[in-house]
Amino acid sequence: MTLSVPTLNLDRPASHSAPLIDPFARAITYLRVSVTDRCDFRCVYCMSEHMSFLPKADLLTLEELDRLCSAFVLKGVRKLRLTGGEPLVRRGIMTLFSSLSRHLNSGALDELTLTTNGSQLAKYAAELKACGIKRINVSLDTLDPDKFRAITRWGDLDKVLTGIDAAQAAGLKIKINAVALKGVNEDELAGLVTWAHGRGMDITIIEVMPLGDIGEDRLAQYLPLSIVRARLSEYFTFEDIDYNTGGPARYVRVNETGGRLGFITPMTHNFCESCNRVRITCTGTLYMCLGQEDAADLRSPLRASESNEPIYKAIDEAITRKPKGHDFVIDRRHKRPALSRHMSVTGG
Numbered sequence: 001m002t003l004s005v006p007t008l009n010l011d012r013p014a015s016h017s018a019p020l021i022d023p024f025a026r027a028i029t030y031l032r033v034s035v036t037d038r039c040d041f042r043c044v045y046c047m048s049e050h051m052s053f054l055p056k057a058d059l060l061t062l063e064e065l066d067r068l069c070s071a072f073v074l075k076g077v078r079k080l081r082l083t084g085g086e087p088l089v090r091r092g093i094m095t096l097f098s099s100l101s102r103h104l105n106s107g108a109l110d111e112l113t114l115t116t117n118g119s120q121l122a123k124y125a126a127e128l129k130a131c132g133i134k135r136i137n138v139s140l141d142t143l144d145p146d147k148f149r150a151i152t153r154w155g156d157l158d159k160v161l162t163g164i165d166a167a168q169a170a171g172l173k174i175k176i177n178a179v180a181l182k183g184v185n186e187d188e189l190a191g192l193v194t195w196a197h198g199r200g201m202d203i204t205i206i207e208v209m210p211l212g213d214i215g216e217d218r219l220a221q222y223l224p225l226s227i228v229r230a231r232l233s234e235y236f237t238f239e240d241i242d243y244n245t246g247g248p249a250r251y252v253r254v255n256e257t258g259g260r261l262g263f264i265t266p267m268t269h270n271f272c273e274s275c276n277r278v279r280i281t282c283t284g285t286l287y288m289c290l291g292q293e294d295a296a297d298l299r300s301p302l303r304a305s306e307s308n309e310p311i312y313k314a315i316d317e318a319i320t321r322k323p324k325g326h327d328f329v330i331d332r333r334h335k336r337p338a339l340s341r342h343m344s345v346t347g348g
């Protein structure tokens with residue numbers, strides 16, 4: 001199956017050649033797209049066990065997602081990440097990767113990538129590589145099969161490890177994302193770092209964020225990375241490095257392994273000064289900040305006309321509303337989620 005994208009006008013109108021700059025002088029060059037809110041896992045920090053998902057009819061088609069992503073590329077986005085939910089469970093998703101890869105070939109896009117739980121990687125790794133994807137993020141919080149099942153509720157560690165093998169065999173570079181969970185994987189994080197670096201993979205450790213009602217107590221899960229870092233320093237020596245992927249992670253070099261370790265600390269540290277990203281959901285809602293409610297509907301302008309002009313206008317207007325930052329709070333007085341929507345909706 002190939003996508004037909006007849007309405008995409010690649011002539012760059014003069015009025016839209018200006019880069020997207022927000023009110024705080026940050027250039028928006030990175031778009032993350034949640035291509036589905038569905039997933040084959042139910043990670044305890046991300047979803048409740050009995051999630052209700054959006055009706056399929058509300059979702060943008062793959063053609064519409066292509067058109068929207070391409071509009072952002074025309075507006076100066078240089079990096080595109082497909083995420084979810086689990087992007088690789090969306091039917092026909094490889095046709096979207098394949099059609100978006102034309103922007104890599106034309107030089108309009110620097111990077112096309114994805115964040116995945118790895119469960120379908122064995123199936124898709126070679127195709128992803130063929131679409132010009134070079135690096136991917138794989139989420140993995142533990143190497144203990146029972147713990148893995150407890151965290152993901154439905155996941156099978158073996159399948160993910162096979163997927164990682166397949167991705168590396170296909171020549172994809174991998175960064176592991178691990179969420180630090182109090183009392184669950186805190187004693188394993190040093191082992192995860194050693195394992196990832198031993199396989200030539202970067203690893204980033206992430207603080208739990210209060211997104212969406214998950215039917216569990218966030219405070220019970222929350223482990224500040226200041227504590228994680230202090231504990232890891234008992235095993236490793238860190239050297240601060242300048243490495244920057246344009247994301248919120250602060251990286252160190254681990255002297256003992258030679259590998260890179262990132263820390264993402266939305267709860268204990270503000271990472272918004274250099275924010276270059278916005279997110280769209282699978283229904284075409286644009287969120288200017290992961291941690292704020294304000295949003296813009298892009299599905300209506302997308303469907304209203306075959307011309308992309310209304311989309312450009314809506315994007316321009318939305319970017320003028322990008323906030324300076326978020327203020328997540330997890331403490332005993334704030335047990336409710338800071339935001340009602342789940343990470344799987346906005347796209348982590």
Ligand SMILES: C[S@@+](CC[C@H](N)C(=O)[O-])C[C@H]1O[C@@H](n2cnc3c(N)ncnc32)[C@H](O)[C@@H]1O
Nearest residue numbers: 046084085086115116117139177208209343348
């Ligand atoms: C929402 S998932 C979507 C992509 C894919 N399903 C995966 O797990 O990689 C993206 C990332 O968000 C992280 N995540 C989900 N909910 C989170 C939360 N409440 N706090 C911090 N990270 C979260 C996951 O661990 C994962 O690394």
Ligand code: SF4
Nearest residue numbers: 039041043046085117
């Ligand atoms: S973190 Fe990713 S794999 Fe886990 S439930 Fe959320 S979307 Fe699915």
